Amino acid sequence: MNSNQSGRRGFLKGAALAGLAVGAQKASAQTGLTNTAAPGAPPNTHEHGQLAPNAKPAGRGVTKSITHTTYYTPLADSVGIITPASLHFMQSHSRLPQIDPATYSFTVHGLVDRPLSFTMDDLKRLPSVSKIRFLECLGNSSPRRHVNDGKPNSTPVTVQYTHGVMSCNEWGGVPLSALFKEAGLKKEASWVVAEGNDGSKYNYCIPLTKALDDCMVAYLQNGEPLRQEQGFPARLFVPGFGANHSVKWLRRLYITDEPYMTWDQSVHHAAARADMAYKSRWFNFVWPPKSVITRPSAGLKLNTPGYYEITGLAWSGWGKVKKVDVSVDGGKTWKEARLQDPVLPMAHTRFNFDWTWTGEETTIMSRCTDDQGEVQPSLAELNKHWGRAEKDHLEPKSNTHYWNAIQPWKVAKDGSISDVLFA
Amino acid sequence: MSYSHRFLVPGFLLPLMTVGAFLLVAPGVGFAQRSNIGRPASEEDIRNLGVIISPGGKGLPQGKGTAKEGGELYAKQCVACHGKTGEGGVADQLVMGKPGAPRKGMYSDLDRHPIGFWAYSTTVFDYINRAMPANRGGTLKPDEVYAVVAYLLYMEGIIKETDVMDQDTLGKVQMPNRPNFLPERVVWPPNPKKPSWY
Numbered sequence: 264m265n266s267n268q269s270g271r272r273g274f275l276k277g278a279a280l281a282g283l284a285v286g287a288q289k290a291s292a293q294t295g296l297t298n299t300a301a302p303g304a305p306p307n308t309h310e311h312g313q314l315a316p317n318a319k320p321a322g323r324g325v326t327k328s329i330t331h332t333t334y335y336t337p338l339a340d341s342v343g344i345i346t347p348a349s350l351h352f353m354q355s356h357s358r359l360p361q362i363d364p365a366t367y368s369f370t371v372h373g374l375v376d377r378p379l380s381f382t383m384d385d386l387k388r389l390p391s392v393s394k395i396r397f398l399e400c401l402g403n404s405s406p407r408r409h410v411n412d413g414k415p416n417s418t419p420v421t422v423q424y425t426h427g428v429m430s431c432n433e434w435g436g437v438p439l440s441a442l443f444k445e446a447g448l449k450k451e452a453s454w455v456v457a458e459g460n461d462g463s464k465y466n467y468c469i470p471l472t473k474a475l476d477d478c479m480v481a482y483l484q485n486g487e488p489l490r491q492e493q494g495f496p497a498r499l500f501v502p503g504f505g506a507n508h509s510v511k512w513l514r515r516l517y518i519t520d521e522p523y524m525t526w527d528q529s530v531h532h533a534a535a536r537a538d539m540a541y542k543s544r545w546f547n548f549v550w551p552p553k554s555v556i557t558r559p560s561a562g563l564k565l566n567t568p569g570y571y572e573i574t575g576l577a578w579s580g581w582g583k584v585k586k587v588d589v590s591v592d593g594g595k596t597w598k599e600a601r602l603q604d605p606v607l608p609m610a611h612t613r614f615n616f617d618w619t620w621t622g623e624e625t626t627i628m629s630r631c632t633d634d635q636g637e638v639q640p641s642l643a644e645l646n647k648h649w650g651r652a653e654k655d656h657l658e659p660k661s662n663t664h665y666w667n668a669i670q671p672w673k674v675a676k677d678g679s680i681s682d683v684l685f686a
Numbered sequence: 687m688s689y690s691h692r693f694l695v696p697g698f699l700l701p702l703m704t705v706g707a708f709l710l711v712a713p714g715v716g717f718a719q720r721s722n723i724g725r726p727a728s729e730e731d732i733r734n735l736g737v738i739i740s741p742g743g744k745g746l747p748q749g750k751g752t753a754k755e756g757g758e759l760y761a762k763q764c765v766a767c768h769g770k771t772g773e774g775g776v777a778d779q780l781v782m783g784k785p786g787a788p789r790k791g792m793y794s795d796l797d798r799h800p801i802g803f804w805a806y807s808t809t810v811f812d813y814i815n816r817a818m819p820a821n822r823g824g825t826l827k828p829d830e831v832y833a834v835v836a837y838l839l840y841m842e843g844i845i846k847e848t849d850v851m852d853q854d855t856l857g858k859v860q861m862p863n864r865p866n867f868l869p870e871r872v873v874w875p876p877n878p879k880k881p882s883w884y
Contacts, residue, residue, distance in 0.1 A: 329767065329776045329820070358821050370727045370735060378732060379724035388723050445724050456738055463817035464824065466738065470874035517738050522872050524741045524806045526813035533867060534795060541792040542866045545805075548874065651795065663795070 323350055324423050330356055333400075334492075335427030338557045338576070343603075344395070344611040346430035348485045353492045354400050354428060357462030360512050364488075364496040369480070373456075373518035376447030383496055386482055389437040389445075393483065394502065395610045397578045399429035399550055401505030401532060404670070405656070405663035420682040421562035425670065426555045431578075431611035434500045435483030439474045439516070451520040457499045460512035466525045467508050469501055471518070473548075477502050480513060503580030503609040504548045505665065507532065522546065532664055537650020550580035552639045553667035554587055554614070554631035565678035568622035573600075576611045579633035584612040586632050591618055593626040593671070594641075600629065608634075620674065626683060628671040642668040642684060657685065736824065739812040743857020746811065750852035751833025753840035759830055760837050763819050772800070772841055777820070781841045788843035788862050802842040805867050807859040810835045832856065 314320065321337035334353040336346055346352075364383050372378035381389075404426050418424045439455070448471075455474045459465040469478065481500040482489060489495040494511025501508035507527055517523075533545035554577035559565060573591070577584045583606055588597040600614040614629065631639040645668045646653060656663055671683040739745045760772075768774060772781030778799040783789040793803045801810055815831045817823040826834070836851040845851075845859060 330778070357817070357823070368725070370731065371724075372727055372732050372735075378727040380727045380731065381724045385723045385725075389721070442724075445720050445722075447720075458735075458738065462821045462823055464736070466812075466816070470872070472874050515735055519740065521740065523738065523812075524809045526809055526817070529806070529809055529867075530804050531799065533798065535793065535798070536868075539868050541794075542868050543793070543798065543803075544869075545867050546869075546872045649795075655795065 320347075320350075323352070324418065324427065326418055326424075333428060335423045336430045338422045338427050338555070339560050339563060341557055341576070342574075342613075344431050344576070344605075344613050345485065346432055348432065348487060348490050348493075351398075351430040351432060351484070351490065351493060352400065352428045354402075354506075355461065355492070356465065359492055360460050360462070361491070362460060362496060362512060367496050369497065369513045370515040371442055371446045371518070372515065374449040374452040374520060375443070375518055376449065377445070379442075379446045381442065381480075383482065386437050386480065386497060390441045391435060392438050392479055393433055393435035394477075394479075395431065395433045395605075395607050396500070396502040397429060397431040397550075397609060397611050398500075398506045398509060399578075401507055401547070401550075401664045402666075403428035404553075404666040404668070419562055420685050422555060422557055422560040422670075425561070425682060425685065426557075429506075431576075432484050433486065434479065434481040435486070436479040436481035436497070436500065439478045439480065442480065442516070443475065443518075446518075448518065452518045454519045454522050456517040456519060456523045456525065457508075457510035458514045458517065459494070459498075459510045460514040464514065465510060465527070466523075467510055467528050468519075468523050468525060469504070469508055469548075470522075473501065473504070503550060505532070505550060508548070534664055535650060536648075538648060541650060547665050548580075550578070550665060551667045552579035552581070552584070552631040552633040552637050553577070554584075554629040554639060555670045556589070556627060556629050556672060559627070559674070559680055560672050561680050561682040563680050565620055565674065565680070567678070568620050571618050571620055573616040573618045573627060573629075575600075575614055575629050577602075577614055577629065577631040578609070578611050579631065579635075579637065580609055581637060582634040583608045584614075584631055585634045585636075587612075587614040588630045588632070589614075589616040589618075589627070590630075591625060591627050594628060594669075597630065620678075622676065622678075624674065624676050626671045626673045628669050630669050639667055639669055644668075737812075737815065739808045739815075741806045741808055741857075743808050743853070746808070746853045746856060747828040748853060749828030749832050750850050751829050751831070751836050752850055753833075753836045753845070753847045755829075756833035756835065756837025756840075759834050764834070767820065772838065774799075780838055783841070783843040785840055785847065786843050792866060793863065800842065801838045802844065802861075803863050805861055805864045807835065807839060807844075807856055807861055810838060811856060 321340040324335035326333045332355050336350050336352045368380040368382045370380045453471050454468050455471055456466055456468040478501050480497050482497045484493055489498060497513050498511040499509050499513050529545050533543040535541050536544045554575060556573055556575040558574050559571060565571060573589060577587045587600040589600045590597045600616040603613040603615060606612050673681050673683050737745045737747055767777035768780050773779055780801055782800040783802050789802050804810060811831055814834060832851045839845045840847050
């Protein structure tokens with residue numbers, strides 16, 4: 264559990280740097296314990312704590328094509344529910360802008376009484392809010408994630424690459440309701456088109472009801488300024504919806520009286536549906552209930568039979584996770600896992616499950632049920648619903664979105680673990 | 687919060703939503719008063735942000751172009767990534783039909799990039815205008831955008847080679863695949879509420 268260790272080292276070093284170093288040295292001398300730490304500290308680390316030079320936490324993976332650059336969160340090493348900001352996933356369709364926060368502003372205009380531009384100083388004066396919420400690329404777990412430089416299946420099939428285009432952070436900023444109150448919404452206002460400042464001026468739109476309910480312009484991520492790749496200095500944050508709604512490097516919010524048919528939203532992200540006579544469903548806003556066992560998971564190996572904790576993440580864009588069931592016999596039987604506090608709406612929820620591996624081949628998997636009573640489907644159920652053939656998800660051109668199938672991991676007799684869906 | 691009534695929301699939810707909205711904005715700043723934070727954006731400020739095009743064509747700039755002009759521009763600026771006649775390459779396939787013969791039938795999940803799939807011709811303009819060519823978005827002039835949009839619509843068999851695309855005509859182009867998108871009216875929260883599959 265690398266991140267646990269590095270977190271503790273970070274704490275110890277932080278304490279030393281907070282002026283306790285001399286005291287600690289004295290205490291060591293009195294108790295006879297040997298303190299081998301070299302005196303002093305690298306410059307400036309009192310401002311921003313650093314990882315120990317010999318701490319080697321798992322890093323992000325990457326795939327690149329002309330249309331997508333993606334960084335994957337190392338989920339197998341995660342504990343708890345918060346992703347370090349440095350390990351938050353990122354996907355971009357174009358170059359990332361460098362924006363000077365001192366001159367930055369974004370504009371609220373369209374169907375408002377007073378079109379207004381807000382600077383960072385303005386944002387910091389307005390009412391603030393922070394929420395722990397997941398963010399998940401709407402293509403997470405779809406086969407497209409395995410395409411690297413045009414070559415399918417060129418990345419290892421591990422939980423990092425099957426599910427790592429999602430993370431969970433504490434996002435802080437200003438509720439859209441506060442911004443819109445300043446600008447004054449006209450009676451006809453019903454949609455918000457958000458536009459970013461990246462190379463494609465990426466845009467996406469959300470219903471005004473959602474915007475007023477729980478969306479914010481975020482400028483803090485886990486208590487720090489947004490990472491550059493996360494939209495520094497400010498982004499839209501739309502909880503529970505596919506991450507594309509949370510437009511980065513926010514340039515403007517344009518208030519309209521109808522949904523604007525932006526490119527990704529109305530074209531790429533529309534999906535043919537068997538239950539709609541193969542017509543295309545657009546505006547698939549919400550991530551349905553989903554879960555994955557993060558450890559043990561594909562690419563890892565169990566060295567000996569015996570006890571292993573099964574741990575994983577569950578979440579739903581509709582609300583809170585109600586329960587997670589785990590099967591350790593390929594789906595024949597299911598038992599409820601323990602949910603770890605906190606269980607928050609539209610946030611990652613950590614589940615744990617005691618397991619004793621007998622040394623025989625088996626398959627382990629998890630299934631999320633949310634507080635709306637929605638249940639995570641199997642691949643067969645998902646395919647049936649969306650009208651896809653059994654092997655469609657293996658097709659490199661396949662562009663499956665909002666994929667929330669149950670993820671089985673196969674444990675071989677020698678303890679090696681592999682993926683069942685994409686292998 | 688008078689916008690609430692415009693949605694197809696079950697009646698019993700309306701008081702809850704109104705109370706919810708009140709609680710969101712009420713603490714500290716007072717419900718009725720603004721704080722006068724934010725700088726008024728002038729018409730010029732907003733013009734400088736560039737256009738956002740509505741499905742029907744509101745926001746389209748002055749200018750015009752035809753497929754013939756667009757073909758020349760396509761050959762220079764688009765072929766490298768999208769193929770000689772829009773068949774695709776390192777970037778998306780743009781054409782599945784033929785001039786005079788639009789593609790028939792439903793699009794599967796594997797072929798929903800071509801322009802013939804798109805529901806609105808105005809989306810083609812809005813996207814090319816803001817994002818194309820890749821990483822040089824915003825550099826095409828309105829005439830060039832109209833022209834290349836006309837070329838793609840012509841290649842897909844949706845308009846004639848001589849049709850002029852401009853502020854008035856582009857928004858009126860009927861896209862053949864438009865009826866194949868659902869729902870007809872998008873509302874939030876969904877009604878009736880059937881979370882995963884509404």
